[in-house]
Amino acid sequence: MDPRVEHDKQLAVGSHEKPRASERSGDATVPARVRGRSPSQILWLKLRRNRTAMLGLYTLVAMYAAAILAGFLAPYKYDDARHDLPFYPPMLTHVHVFDEEGRLTRPFVYGVVPVDPQLATYRDDTSRKYPIRLFVGGDSYRILWLVSSNVHLFGVDEPGHLFLFGSDKVGQDIFSRILYGAQVSLSIGVIGILISTIIGMIVGGIAGYFGGVTDFALMRTVEVLLALPSLYFFLILRQLFGTGMSSIQIYFIIVIILAFIGWATEARVIRGMVMSLKEQEYVVAARAMGFGNARIIIRHILPNTLSFVIVTATLSVPFFILGEVALSFLGVGIQEPEASWGNMLIAAQNNRYLNDFPWVLTPGVFIFVAVMAWNFLGDGLRDAADPRTLG
Amino acid sequence: MRTFLIRRLLAAIPLIIVVTFITKALLVASPGNYLDNLRLNPSISRDTIIRMERMYHLDSNNVFERYWYWFWPALQGDFGYSFTKSAAVWSLIGERVLNTLLLTGSALIFSWVFAIPLGVFAAVYRNRWLDKLIGFVSFFGLSIPSVFFSLLMILFAAKTGLFPAGGIHNQVMWDVMSPWERFVDTLWHLVLPMIVLGTIGLAQYVRQMRSSMIETLSQDYIRTARAKGLSRRRVLTRHALGNAINPLVTIFGFSLATLLAGALVTEFVFGWPGLGTLIFDALINKDEPLVMASVVMLVLMLVIGNLIADVLLAIIDPRIRLE
Numbered sequence: 001m002d003p004r005v006e007h008d009k010q011l012a013v014g015s016h017e018k019p020r021a022s023e024r025s026g027d028a029t030v031p032a033r034v035r036g037r038s039p040s041q042i043l044w045l046k047l048r049r050n051r052t053a054m055l056g057l058y059t060l061v062a063m064y065a066a067a068i069l070a071g072f073l074a075p076y077k078y079d080d081a082r083h084d085l086p087f088y089p090p091m092l093t094h095v096h097v098f099d100e101e102g103r104l105t106r107p108f109v110y111g112v113v114p115v116d117p118q119l120a121t122y123r124d125d126t127s128r129k130y131p132i133r134l135f136v137g138g139d140s141y142r143i144l145w146l147v148s149s150n151v152h153l154f155g156v157d158e159p160g161h162l163f164l165f166g167s168d169k170v171g172q173d174i175f176s177r178i179l180y181g182a183q184v185s186l187s188i189g190v191i192g193i194l195i196s197t198i199i200g201m202i203v204g205g206i207a208g209y210f211g212g213v214t215d216f217a218l219m220r221t222v223e224v225l226l227a228l229p230s231l232y233f234f235l236i237l238r239q240l241f242g243t244g245m246s247s248i249q250i251y252f253i254i255v256i257i258l259a260f261i262g263w264a265t266e267a268r269v270i271r272g273m274v275m276s277l278k279e280q281e282y283v284v285a286a287r288a289m290g291f292g293n294a295r296i297i298i299r300h301i302l303p304n305t306l307s308f309v310i311v312t313a314t315l316s317v318p319f320f321i322l323g324e325v326a327l328s329f330l331g332v333g334i335q336e337p338e339a340s341w342g343n344m345l346i347a348a349q350n351n352r353y354l355n356d357f358p359w360v361l362t363p364g365v366f367i368f369v370a371v372m373a374w375n376f377l378g379d380g381l382r383d384a385a386d387p388r389t390l391g
Numbered sequence: 392m393r394t395f396l397i398r399r400l401l402a403a404i405p406l407i408i409v410v411t412f413i414t415k416a417l418l419v420a421s422p423g424n425y426l427d428n429l430r431l432n433p434s435i436s437r438d439t440i441i442r443m444e445r446m447y448h449l450d451s452n453n454v455f456e457r458y459w460y461w462f463w464p465a466l467q468g469d470f471g472y473s474f475t476k477s478a479a480v481w482s483l484i485g486e487r488v489l490n491t492l493l494l495t496g497s498a499l500i501f502s503w504v505f506a507i508p509l510g511v512f513a514a515v516y517r518n519r520w521l522d523k524l525i526g527f528v529s530f531f532g533l534s535i536p537s538v539f540f541s542l543l544m545i546l547f548a549a550k551t552g553l554f555p556a557g558g559i560h561n562q563v564m565w566d567v568m569s570p571w572e573r574f575v576d577t578l579w580h581l582v583l584p585m586i587v588l589g590t591i592g593l594a595q596y597v598r599q600m601r602s603s604m605i606e607t608l609s610q611d612y613i614r615t616a617r618a619k620g621l622s623r624r625r626v627l628t629r630h631a632l633g634n635a636i637n638p639l640v641t642i643f644g645f646s647l648a649t650l651l652a653g654a655l656v657t658e659f660v661f662g663w664p665g666l667g668t669l670i671f672d673a674l675i676n677k678d679e680p681l682v683m684a685s686v687v688m689l690v691l692m693l694v695i696g697n698l699i700a701d702v703l704l705a706i707i708d709p710r711i712r713l714e
Contacts, residue, residue, distance in 0.1 A: 232651070237417065376530070
């Protein structure tokens with residue numbers, strides 16, 4: 001047997017002090033490590049054995065943690081512009097750990113002499129060295145609206161500068177903006193999927209449970225929503241709100257628009273499940289006991305769709321992330337100076353910038369990694385939720 | 392077959408009415424209109440603005456009234472004049488639709504041509520390294536944002552000079568080109584946006600092809616064919632492929648909306664003058680006649696695309712009859 005499976009098995013047994021009744025009875029068709037466990041425990045056990053899914057999960061945990069801690073991890077604020085240093089090349093490879101005599105020293109960067117500000121060419125000024133220091137003071141920031149601080153993980157003293165991924169058109173640090181942009185781009189996926197899943201569960205539950213005319217009307221709406229190219233629909237809905245709004249308003253408008261379009265997929269899946277679940281004995285029993293329809297749908301039927309809801313929700317998160325990116329890139333989403341991964345890519349629309357300063361594309365790498373990680377996780381969850389594989 | 396086609400096309404009429412009505416309602420409900428820009432222009436008198444407002448029927452906020460002013464002439468084939476470009480809407484849209492069809496059509500061909508063999512290989516060499524490689528590539532295609540991919544392609548074009556970095560044809564030389572040169576030039580400009588747009592669908596098709604091929608290969612008739620002594624190749628191409636392709640045709644219908652949405656971003660980045668960029672500009676400028684006509688074209692393209700998918704399915708699968 002696969003040693004990892006054996007290990008899991010030990011873990012699974014070890015975590016319970018007393019074996020449960022079903023385990024003792026020894027049902028031969030169900031593997032021991034699965035017996036007596038709730039569906040979500042089984043899901044997790046199976047997911048843990050899927051290496052790509054776990055890779056996706058770890059990547060996401062790291063990315064979301066970085067987004068939450070953006071203020072602390074980023075050496076600069078998102079709108080902190082060094083107008084004298086536009087399009088400064090990435091310094092990740094220009095962090096020196098050896099001094100002139102070749103001795104290992106505290107990492108440092110050199111100062112800069114602008115050669116031609118028009119062409120954004122620079123030369124290192126080796127006479128000025130700025131050591132990279134940990135836990136330096138700087139701009140104040142808040143983490144999750146709770147903790148307020150001005151200590152940054154690392155940074156260099158003024159007038160030195162540290163642009164790990166380079167700087168953009170107005171001399172803002174791309175590294176810091178990616179961290180702040182992650183707050184927007186990554187959270188939109190999660191908040192959007194929460195809203196659209198709730199709408200989808202309610203609509204799908206109602207359509208599947210009541211059937212008939214209600215079902216017909218709701219499902220035609222769903223079909224229209226699914227048949228329309230979503231991006232056009234965004235744009236038409238987006239212009240409903242006009243321009244000149246604060247960034248927080250735009251953020252919520254984007255979330256609402258995306259959720260308004262995104263719920264259709266969920267609703268269709270849940271409707272199908274509810275239709276089969278409502279014929280189950282326990283639902284008939286609940287009805288016979290005189291429970292109201294709302295209670296039966298919410299308490300008895302919907303919880304049983306949860307594993308599929310989680311799978312479809314996970315697989316739909318990229319839709320929201322990419323939706324925000326597309327809207328912001330087209331200029332109708334998050335506006336400067338606020339950072340989002342989509343609006344940071346606008347600079348690359350200019351062929352000269354793209355050609356001469358290709359590091360403006362860096363946010364794209366992060367979008368790609370985030371979407372890939374969600375897809376990995378969603379795919380793993382789908383396999384794990386498949387009842388045909390009991391692990 | 393004929394009744395089926397007619398019925399499906401008739402069913403598109405309520406869809407077009409609903410979608411255009413919603414679009415009009417959203418346009419009416421949104422703040423401001425096209426004349427706002429003109430109001431800021433001091434050389435245009437207030438009387439002119441009021442006259443234009445009346446002429447364009449922008450003075451009413453009644454959705455039904457505004458919709459009727461659009462719907463009734465449109466029914467007679469008059470889609471009005473574009474506010475911004477002062478030309479008949481039809482003359483503006485025609486070429487754009489063709490460009491979008493060229494882009495989406497070639498992207499579809501691109502994704503099918505690659506997806507079918509890749510999916511078959513992945514299924515035949517299931518769980519071997521080739522399958523894993525193909526799986527990884529399709530994950531890549533599924534995850535790469537088309538905005539980013541387009542920009543990477545333009546960077547590639549600019550650095551190597553192998554392909555033009557955007558546009559639909561060579562602006563400078565176009566007028567002096569022979570028809571053949573024009574054809575080649577357009578194809579040359581088409582390659583990169585086609586790859587970008589085709590990759591989105593490619594990943595989806597490969598995964599579908601792989602799973603339906605695996606399912607087909609486990610059927611009894613495949614074992615029978617092998618037992619009869621037919622070669623592996625013949626079993627794959629003659630017995631399995633035709634049956635495995637059905638679900639692919641079905642998702643082709645569903646994926647048209649995604650394709651058109653993807654086309655918008657690709658057109659935008661590559662400067663491809665298609666329907667997507669036209670709608671985008673029209674929406675930004677609140678050019679209502681142009682928006683409405685483009686939306687009609689968009690829905691028509693979707694309906695016809697779905698119809699093609701259904702007909703294809705009926706041709707491939709003799710069990711399906713169109714009635």
